[in-house]
Amino acid sequence: MVYIVIRFRRSKNKEAMQFSGSNKLEIIWTVIPFILVLLMFYYGWVGFAPMRQVPDDAMRIKTIGRMWEWEFDYGNGKLAKELVIPVDQPIRLDLESEDVNHSLFIPAFRVKEDVVPGYDNWLWFTPIYTGEYEIMCTEYCGLLHYDMVTKVRVVEREVFDDWLENLEATGLIPDPPGLAVMKQNGCMACHSLDGTELVGPSFKGLYNTEKVVLIGNQEETVVADEDYIQRAIYQPNEEIVKGYARGLMNSYEDLISQEEITSIVEYLKTLNEE
Amino acid sequence: MRNAEKYTHVSYLEHEGKYKGIWSWLLSTDHKKIGLLYLYSIAFFFVVAAILGLLLRLELIAPGPTIMDAQMYNGVFTLHGIIMVFIVVIPGLGAVFGNFFLPIMIGAKDVAFPRLNLLSWYIFIIGALLGVASQFAGDGPPDTGWTFYVPYSAESATNVIFALTAAFVLGFSSILTGINFIVTIHRMRAPGMGWFKMPLFPWSLYATAWIQVLATPIVGITLLMVIAERTLNIGFFDPALGGDPLLFQHLFWIYSHPAVYIMILPAMGVVTEIFPTFSQKPVFGYGAIVISSLAIAFVGYFVWGHHMFTTGISYWSRWFFSFLTFIVAIPSAIKVFNWISTMYGGSIDLKPPLLYAISFIFLFMIGGFTGLTLGALATNVHLHDTSFVVAHFHYIIFGGMGFAFFAGIHYWYPKMYGRMYNIKLANIAWGVLFTGFNLLYFPLFIIGLQGMPRRYFDYLPQFHAGHFISTIGAIILVIGIFMMMYNLIYYRHRGPVAPSNPWKGVTLEWQIESPPTHENFDVIPEIKNPPYLFKKEPQT
Numbered sequence A: 001m002v003y004i005v006i007r008f009r010r011s012k013n014k015e016a017m018q019f020s021g022s023n024k025l026e027i028i029w030t031v032i033p034f035i036l037v038l039l040m041f042y043y044g045w046v047g048f049a050p051m052r053q054v055p056d057d058a059m060r061i062k063t064i065g066r067m068w069e070w071e072f073d074y075g076n077g078k079l080a081k082e083l084v085i086p087v088d089q090p091i092r093l094d095l096e097s098e099d100v101n102h103s104l105f106i107p108a109f110r111v112k113e114d115v116v117p118g119y120d121n122w123l124w125f126t127p128i129y130t131g132e133y134e135i136m137c138t139e140y141c142g143l144l145h146y147d148m149v150t151k152v153r154v155v156e157r158e159v160f161d162d163w164l165e166n167l168e169a170t171g172l173i174p175d176p177p178g179l180a181v182m183k184q185n186g187c188m189a190c191h192s193l194d195g196t197e198l199v200g201p202s203f204k205g206l207y208n209t210e211k212v213v214l215i216g217n218q219e220e221t222v223v224a225d226e227d228y229i230q231r232a233i234y235q236p237n238e239e240i241v242k243g244y245a246r247g248l249m250n251s252y253e254d255l256i257s258q259e260e261i262t263s264i265v266e267y268l269k270t271l272n273e274e
Numbered sequence B: 001m002r003n004a005e006k007y008t009h010v011s012y013l014e015h016e017g018k019y020k021g022i023w024s025w026l027l028s029t030d031h032k033k034i035g036l037l038y039l040y041s042i043a044f045f046f047v048v049a050a051i052l053g054l055l056l057r058l059e060l061i062a063p064g065p066t067i068m069d070a071q072m073y074n075g076v077f078t079l080h081g082i083i084m085v086f087i088v089v090i091p092g093l094g095a096v097f098g099n100f101f102l103p104i105m106i107g108a109k110d111v112a113f114p115r116l117n118l119l120s121w122y123i124f125i126i127g128a129l130l131g132v133a134s135q136f137a138g139d140g141p142p143d144t145g146w147t148f149y150v151p152y153s154a155e156s157a158t159n160v161i162f163a164l165t166a167a168f169v170l171g172f173s174s175i176l177t178g179i180n181f182i183v184t185i186h187r188m189r190a191p192g193m194g195w196f197k198m199p200l201f202p203w204s205l206y207a208t209a210w211i212q213v214l215a216t217p218i219v220g221i222t223l224l225m226v227i228a229e230r231t232l233n234i235g236f237f238d239p240a241l242g243g244d245p246l247l248f249q250h251l252f253w254i255y256s257h258p259a260v261y262i263m264i265l266p267a268m269g270v271v272t273e274i275f276p277t278f279s280q281k282p283v284f285g286y287g288a289i290v291i292s293s294l295a296i297a298f299v300g301y302f303v304w305g306h307h308m309f310t311t312g313i314s315y316w317s318r319w320f321f322s323f324l325t326f327i328v329a330i331p332s333a334i335k336v337f338n339w340i341s342t343m344y345g346g347s348i349d350l351k352p353p354l355l356y357a358i359s360f361i362f363l364f365m366i367g368g369f370t371g372l373t374l375g376a377l378a379t380n381v382h383l384h385d386t387s388f389v390v391a392h393f394h395y396i397i398f399g400g401m402g403f404a405f406f407a408g409i410h411y412w413y414p415k416m417y418g419r420m421y422n423i424k425l426a427n428i429a430w431g432v433l434f435t436g437f438n439l440l441y442f443p444l445f446i447i448g449l450q451g452m453p454r455r456y457f458d459y460l461p462q463f464h465a466g467h468f469i470s471t472i473g474a475i476i477l478v479i480g481i482f483m484m485m486y487n488l489i490y491y492r493h494r495g496p497v498a499p500s501n502p503w504k505g506v507t508l509e510w511q512i513e514s515p516p517t518h519e520n521f522d523v524i525p526e527i528k529n530p531p532y533l534f535k536k537e538p539q540t
């Protein structure tokens, strides 16, 4: 292209040649790209086909995506936040979402598959080197999408067996009812129990303390009693805890019943005791 | 001021209609004035969204928060995407140059339904204002991305409904403009202008208009369904209510993929006008260009699934969509060959419009090749939703459609305003723009390959270098945009008076005065020859 522009610039080529097409050329440059794209398509397909054929001896791990963390379920209540796997072992991840769309991406293994609520998506791969690699979320899922990142650790078989042996079966201890309700509704994405600030304030030591809130533009001090907590869940944007933005938390009016609120309050009380 | 020299005829700009002052614009049914109304409103939104894009890039200049928090970042990229897609590029070329030049190029006095045309502009403005309102009304700016994927868009506490309504209303404007153009092209060609004597820009508008009319209603109803889901809790898409989240993605892309062709076909039409003029040579392969436009419009309907290769659609759907994606690349390749052959053997005058048109081919080809990489199943799995995709679509829509727009404005400017901008400054601005553009987007290909996901407010340290270069590019690019705009605005009243045919073009718009009179033609011309004949005597 650059050649043509220089070769036929006006100062050199005063008079333009006048021709307006050639069927022979049109056919040539239809057929050649056609063959090229078919080849590219073919190689794309051949490279892809094995990604959909899992070996029978693949180890299956249930993978849960929720705003904004990953959880790997090794069965028997053994849950982990990092994916630990033995080297040279085909792995199949069964992807489940608890809320919105996510997508599990491990750049080092060139695999990615969306985690769609209600769909049984999966992917598989065989790690051949030990080491640590990133897992990221690549389907936009809201505020902390960029932070929905964890690690996959590929280790020797014996190390893996050891690790799994010692993994606590936290999934088997039932949660107190209030906590269970909150987990089901995805509250833990924004509220921590241990004092860390996530998107919203931590629940640690919340109950019965004095809070400064904005009602409209008015600052007021209120006591975080049962009534306040109910209002915070049903009309979160009426009273905004000072220092936080409006519009981050949804109303749960249709999703959480009165009794469940009571169980949440009971649970929050227990957080004060420790 | 050079105002002393002045054209002698009464142009559409000074034409006194029923209304005076500003109303002679706001109530005008003259297709040229409506074209300019679109031009000014779209240019305004383009600048706003470009600045938003710059803010995003500034945030990403270093890891960790720099100038905003995550919620704001999500709001800004959503707004940037919504404005650029729905307000700038989808109407873009068609509404501005289509309105202004379609009737002139086919020898008509106006479009078929001038009042409907004005109404379309008002609907467009209402939609755009709704989009702006979404930022201020309700519980915070929408943060769903311009794709509005359900379930997140059904659950986000932010003001998603306004943004959905805005996109819905803008869709209406697009449909009405499409209908108007189709009827105009069918009914209003000058006597003697058979279908195959029509210039190629109108042809591309014709193919585009059909997509606008047929595909837009689908996204309209889909957006309404999301609104219904949010307000009435009807479970179309949200699995919590018994819906299907992938259904949304199918419906959304059935429109939004063809929408890419709504953007790019008129862009191809514009550069197809520019190459012959600046080579003083007939267009190469007229028939092939027409057929490939129609083929793109048609096959473009059936490739939407390539946005969904990793969503868990069935093995054979992936196969099928990948195959069709490769097929749809062929007509574009054909066009590129024809443009280059149009220049071959010509007498090439490298003026700003041609510079932009050539950069169009260059950037569009980079966008196209990376598009093939994304269309291949194996590589798509790795690259999908990474910054590789961000780079790819900016190369296609900004490098393609954006640069074609700049080419068009530099090409037709003397016709629209009867004055000429500063050519040297235009060349410099082009250089800055082009450098900035590649610095901005090329690094994104590389970090995308390394696994940098898109829509990330923050990133891992290994991606820092790429992001840093990219932000520097963004700053240069924005400077280039302002230089270009300054040139065009400053010389609007101060530039030397342009002759009616400064580039020696042969299509009809160059045969009338600059700026055109209110009715374009004193006598409707009779068309005897095919378009693009540069020698007085027809060829034997």
Ligand code: HEM
Residues within 6 Å of the ligand: B049, B050, B051, B053, B054, B056, B057, B077, B078, B080, B081, B082, B084, B085, B088, B089, B144, B145, B146, B147, B387, B390, B394, B397, B398, B402, B440, B453, B454, B455, B456, B474, B477, B478
């Ligand atoms: C001034 C030049 C521009 C800059 C600096 C810029 C920058 C950006 C950035 C940083 C993103 C976010 C990518 C991410 O989150 O991973 C983005 C997204 C996007 N840009 Fe641009 N951009 C520019 C011009 C354009 C133009 C001209 C168009 C369309 C014609 C466009 C269309 C889009 C779209 C559709 C998105 C996706 C939004 C989404 O993810 O919802 N941009 N841009």
Ligand SMILES: [Cu+2]
Residues within 6 Å of the ligand: A101, A102, A103, A137, A138, A139, A140, A141, A145, A148
């Ligand atoms: Cu996610």
